[in-house]
Amino acid sequence: MKILTAGQMREIDRRAFEEFGIPGVLLMENAGRRVAEEVRSLRGNLAEERIVIVCGRGNNGGDGFVAARHLFNLGARPRIFLLAGKNEVKGDAALNLDIVLRLGLEIVEVTAAAGRSRLNLKRALREATVIIDAIFGTGLSKPAAGLAAAVIGDINESPAETIAVDLPSGLSSDTFAVIGPAVRADATVALGAPKIAHVFPPAEDYAGRLVVAEISLPPVLLASPELKLEMAGPENAVPFFRPRPRSGHKGTFGHVLILAGSRGKTGAAVLAGKAAYRSGAGLVTIATPESCVPAVARTMSELMTEPLPETEEGTIAGAARPRLERLLSGKDALVVGPGLSTHPETAALVRSLLPGVRIPTVIDADGLNILVGKLGFLKKTARPPVLTPHPGEFGRLLGRSVPEVLNDRLALASRFAAEHRVLLVLKGYRTLVAGPDGRVSVNPSGNPGMATGGSGDVLSGLLGAFLAAEKNAFGAAVASVYLHGAAGDIAAAELGQRAMVAGDILKALSRAMKVLEDAAGGRKGRSFQP
Numbered sequence: 001m002k003i004l005t006a007g008q009m010r011e012i013d014r015r016a017f018e019e020f021g022i023p024g025v026l027l028m029e030n031a032g033r034r035v036a037e038e039v040r041s042l043r044g045n046l047a048e049e050r051i052v053i054v055c056g057r058g059n060n061g062g063d064g065f066v067a068a069r070h071l072f073n074l075g076a077r078p079r080i081f082l083l084a085g086k087n088e089v090k091g092d093a094a095l096n097l098d099i100v101l102r103l104g105l106e107i108v109e110v111t112a113a114a115g116r117s118r119l120n121l122k123r124a125l126r127e128a129t130v131i132i133d134a135i136f137g138t139g140l141s142k143p144a145a146g147l148a149a150a151v152i153g154d155i156n157e158s159p160a161e162t163i164a165v166d167l168p169s170g171l172s173s174d175t176f177a178v179i180g181p182a183v184r185a186d187a188t189v190a191l192g193a194p195k196i197a198h199v200f201p202p203a204e205d206y207a208g209r210l211v212v213a214e215i216s217l218p219p220v221l222l223a224s225p226e227l228k229l230e231m232a233g234p235e236n237a238v239p240f241f242r243p244r245p246r247s248g249h250k251g252t253f254g255h256v257l258i259l260a261g262s263r264g265k266t267g268a269a270v271l272a273g274k275a276a277y278r279s280g281a282g283l284v285t286i287a288t289p290e291s292c293v294p295a296v297a298r299t300m301s302e303l304m305t306e307p308l309p310e311t312e313e314g315t316i317a318g319a320a321r322p323r324l325e326r327l328l329s330g331k332d333a334l335v336v337g338p339g340l341s342t343h344p345e346t347a348a349l350v351r352s353l354l355p356g357v358r359i360p361t362v363i364d365a366d367g368l369n370i371l372v373g374k375l376g377f378l379k380k381t382a383r384p385p386v387l388t389p390h391p392g393e394f395g396r397l398l399g400r401s402v403p404e405v406l407n408d409r410l411a412l413a414s415r416f417a418a419e420h421r422v423l424l425v426l427k428g429y430r431t432l433v434a435g436p437d438g439r440v441s442v443n444p445s446g447n448p449g450m451a452t453g454g455s456g457d458v459l460s461g462l463l464g465a466f467l468a469a470e471k472n473a474f475g476a477a478v479a480s481v482y483l484h485g486a487a488g489d490i491a492a493a494e495l496g497q498r499a500m501v502a503g504d505i506l507k508a509l510s511r512a513m514k515v516l517e518d519a520a521g522g523r524k525g526r527s528f529q530p
């Protein structure tokens with residue numbers, strides 16, 4: 001599902017009219033009808049509801065007038081307040097304003113922050129059971145002020161359930177920053193597609209429950225490859241769970257080599273290895289310091305291990321390079337970093353090894369820390385690697401603070417992937433998968449319980465398995481991230497978020513995968529929700 005900017009939405013509206021003959025008034029009709037349907041689904045007997053609709057003078061207000069008409073036809077008696085004079089309403093919105101007036105519904109003009117009409121509106125909002133916010137749409141680019149800001153405050157003070165049309169008034173659709181006073185909605189009916197403000201905090205927190213309403217836009221317009229930002233879903237993961245060929249064997253499903261572990265940090269290597277196997281890899285080998293091999297080998301019989309020369313500190317030594325180069329032969333994917341350490345000798349080894357690697361590569365954890373200050377090295381790799389930083393690691397790579405990363409993560413991730421020719425998985429709430437071609441996928445699965453040590457190691461192993469078996473690296477990364485979050489959601493539902501550890505995500509992988517396998521095979525499986 002595409003995520004759009006205000007400009008992209010306007011362009012789609014324009015093309016809908018010019019290429020398909022769909023007029024704006026029809027889109028407005030569908031939008032208002034969907035808002036009314038949402039109110040009916042939430043409240044039931046509309047005749048008993050005290051519904052207040054607050055409209056602006058633009059197209060968002062026009063959507064509100066259409067919603068008022070449909071609610072009236074369903075038995076409600078909505079009260080309509082217009083934050084402008086009736087003569088200021090133009091175009092399609094004016095047409096629907098006239099229809100509402102012909103139906104006999106009163107529209108109260110509120111044109112000043114002080115005065116009797118504002119007091120009447122404030123009283124109506126306080127007594128309402130449902131408020132429909134149709135003041136501003138997606139075009140707002142500066143903070144709400146004056147009358148609009150005052151009314152937004154009145155709406156937020158009301159105990160009524162508030163439903164926003166397209167976007168809570170006061171937010172800007174193209175940023176997840178809260179630019180000024182904004183309506184705190186209980187639900188938002190996004191028209192045609194979600195916008196940036198709908199899906200990232202803190203703006204997302206103002207939208208409440210998001211309902212994406214289909215308003216008869218031709219699907220081909222929303223499928224345009226020029227629209228680079230997308231919300232992932234099961235449909236993105238299902239194609240990677242098609243039935244396996246009957247003639248398949250271990251080699252068919254890929255051999256993953258994991259370069260990981262150091263003294264005291266073997267658990268990270270083990271989690272990555274187990275996740276690679278549980279995600280479908282045919283074979284998994286963990287290359288680790290010689291003294292770490294017993295600790296790794298005893299955890300899972302299926303794991304193969306490769307002892308490597310080590311430093312006095314129990315990290316992989318530079319002398320391991322010839323052995324690693326031989327190990328890479330015949331492998332289908334490489335995972336570098338979990339528990340590896342940043343020992344200078346180990347770091348130099350990794351930086352000297354990676355440019356010659358010609359198989360899909362995942363760089364995580366200490367593998368990322370080794371790259372700090374050495375980003376030019378990334379362009380020397382034979383193929384774009386997959387980097388999986390959390391905000392702290394990404395901040396170190398960029399020389400920025402964590403708040404700076406979080407406040408601008410969408411732009412930073414996209415720019416970094418393109419500039420350094422990598423596939424970037426920026427972990428956290430709404431994990432981003434950014435490709436060097438400008439595509440960005442936003443992941444909706446997962447929960448705060450996954451913020452636990454080792455969760456990223458599980459994702460690294462999962463990614464390694466998918467990349468070993470799939471040619472579509474971007475799609476494989478999107479599917480892996482979605483699956484990882486879905487497994488975390490299953491674990492949280494069973495154990496609660498506070499009690500979760502990374503091993504619980506690992507255990508839940510098989511159940512999450514079974515849902516996707518059933519869907520890929522055309523069988524109806526259970527949903528991710530228990």
